[in-house]
Amino acid sequence: MVHVSLWKAPVAASPVHASVTLPGSKSITNRALILAALASGPSTITGALRSRDTDLMIDALRALGVRIDGDATTLRVTPGTLGSAAVDCGLAGTVMRFLPPLAALSDGTVEFDGDEQARTRPLNTILDALRGLGVDIDGDGLPFTVNGHGKVSGGVVTIDASGSSQFVSGLLLSAARFDDGITVRHEGRSVPSMPHIDMTVEMLREAGVRVQTPGDGGDPDTWRVSPGAVDAVDWVIEPDLSNATSFLAAAAVTGGSVSVPLWPARTTQPGDAIRGILTKMGAEVSLANSTLTVRGPRSLRGIDVDLHDIGELTPTVAALAALADGPSTLRGIAHLRGHETDRLAALRTEINNLGGAVTETDDGLHIEPRALHGGAWHSYADHRMATAGAILGLVVPGVEIEDIGTTAKTLPGFESLWETMLKPNGADQTGAPS
Ligand SMILES: O=C(O)C1=C[C@@H](OP(=O)(O)O)[C@@H](O)[C@H](O)C1
Numbered sequence: 361m362v363h364v365s366l367w368k369a370p371v372a373a374s375p376v377h378a379s380v381t382l383p384g385s386k387s388i389t390n391r392a393l394i395l396a397a398l399a400s401g402p403s404t405i406t407g408a409l410r411s412r413d414t415d416l417m418i419d420a421l422r423a424l425g426v427r428i429d430g431d432a433t434t435l436r437v438t439p440g441t442l443g444s445a446a447v448d449c450g451l452a453g454t455v456m457r458f459l460p461p462l463a464a465l466s467d468g469t470v471e472f473d474g475d476e477q478a479r480t481r482p483l484n485t486i487l488d489a490l491r492g493l494g495v496d497i498d499g500d501g502l503p504f505t506v507n508g509h510g511k512v513s514g515g516v517v518t519i520d521a522s523g524s525s526q527f528v529s530g531l532l533l534s535a536a537r538f539d540d541g542i543t544v545r546h547e548g549r550s551v552p553s554m555p556h557i558d559m560t561v562e563m564l565r566e567a568g569v570r571v572q573t574p575g576d577g578g579d580p581d582t583w584r585v586s587p588g589a590v591d592a593v594d595w596v597i598e599p600d601l602s603n604a605t606s607f608l609a610a611a612a613v614t615g616g617s618v619s620v621p622l623w624p625a626r627t628t629q630p631g632d633a634i635r636g637i638l639t640k641m642g643a644e645v646s647l648a649n650s651t652l653t654v655r656g657p658r659s660l661r662g663i664d665v666d667l668h669d670i671g672e673l674t675p676t677v678a679a680l681a682a683l684a685d686g687p688s689t690l691r692g693i694a695h696l697r698g699h700e701t702d703r704l705a706a707l708r709t710e711i712n713n714l715g716g717a718v719t720e721t722d723d724g725l726h727i728e729p730r731a732l733h734g735g736a737w738h739s740y741a742d743h744r745m746a747t748a749g750a751i752l753g754l755v756v757p758g759v760e761i762e763d764i765g766t767t768a769k770t771l772p773g774f775e776s777l778w779e780t781m782l783k784p785n786g787a788d789q790t791g792a793p794s
């Protein structure tokens with residue numbers, strides 16, 4: 361018999377009042393690691409996230425020949441000669457899409473594999489793009505092998521990135537080291553998660569790489585990276601604002617107040633958009649002295665929102681919407697069917713299992729308010745499904761979450777942070793980088 365562990369999601373006995381310090385951003389940490397590996401000298405990364413996705417990136421880079429010292433959240437990355445390796449992508453989009461272009465620069469055979477569930481995530485777009493640039497690759501999805509020859513000519517490539525922004529980011533991140541750099545042209549429905557491409561471009565520029573984007577006079581849907589050196593940088597990683605959204609949601613659904621310190625004044629992280637969403641739903645949101653504070657209303661309003669640019673927030677927003685006092689429509693997120701799991705189907709199924717009324721649309725979800733009841737909540741190996749269930753469990757007694765440990769993909773120790781948040785006077789939590 362297979363034993364499925366269930367975590368009894370704690371109910372908030374009273375409005376939650378807490379301050380929660382979150383560890384570093386997954387997206388920024390994994391970009392910093394790639395750029396440091398390609399740099400012309402050693403870099404440091406301070407406040408790095410240590411989680412399954414970032415440890416998979418660290419392990420892969422080490423296997424490829426990059427030296428990474430430091431066990432905790434301060435890392436020193438020393439580039440080395442890239443050679444043969446076996447890479448485990450787990451279920452990490454950033455690993456499976458950011459590493460193949462870097463592996464193409466290696467002088468060796470790089471074998472990629474990952475979780476069974478990762479095999480259905482869209483991937484061939486980036487493999488075909490690399491083939492178009494002259495890279496020798498066996499396979500069209502996991503498992504696949506990159507046969508590196510120590511150099512990539514680079515050039516112009518046209519892709520359909522409507523399935524994931526990570527195809528564009530992955531190509532741009534390594535392209536300064538291609539002989540001719542790269543010009544990536546997108547053709548197809550609009551590219552999702554554009555702030556994540558902005559994050560890529562900003563970090564490349566911080567490393568001294570010349571990038572031209574559609575926003576600064578380039579052609580529409582076209583990004584160009586000039587060939588050149590990648591500078592070593594002392595990266596300081598922002599807290600993960602997408603992970604912060606679950607904790608802020610706890611204030612919104614219980615009528616309490618939750619603060620997150622070290623909130624950046626300016627950021628490309630999509631999690632920052634939770635401020636506007638929670639405000640529209642009736643919460644009070646303030647940012648003062650680098651601390652974001654959310655105060656929950658007596659009841660939450662439903663919301664009609666396009667999440668195309670910030671799809672990562674969908675599970676949190678869906679949980680909030682399921683507890684609102686009016687209907688909500690979440691749009692622009694068809695690409696979530698290719699995330700860790702089909703998130704639209706998963707959210708519909710799990711919220712409806714608790715008595716909800718969620719329907720799936722072509723590009724999102726429609727959520728009608730209903731009185732919810734307890735029951736099992738399946739996570740589908742998806743960290744954000746697990747945290748969405750925890751939000752509901754704060755006010756719906758008897759929600760039991762399958763495989764809460766899957767939150768370690770981007771936030772190890774989620775359960776204890778969550779439980780500490782619920783203690784009376786749950787201030788100054790310990791998810792902070794050490
Ligand atoms: O580049 C990144 O770090 C990410 C881009 C987005 O991917 P998609 O464009 O596939 O949604 C986001 O959802 C993912 O969590 C992280």
Ligand SMILES: C=C(OP(=O)(O)O)C(=O)O
Binds near residue numbers: 451454672700770
């Ligand atoms: C879609 C996500 O992850 P990945 O980087 O694996 O695509 C996510 O974290 O919501």
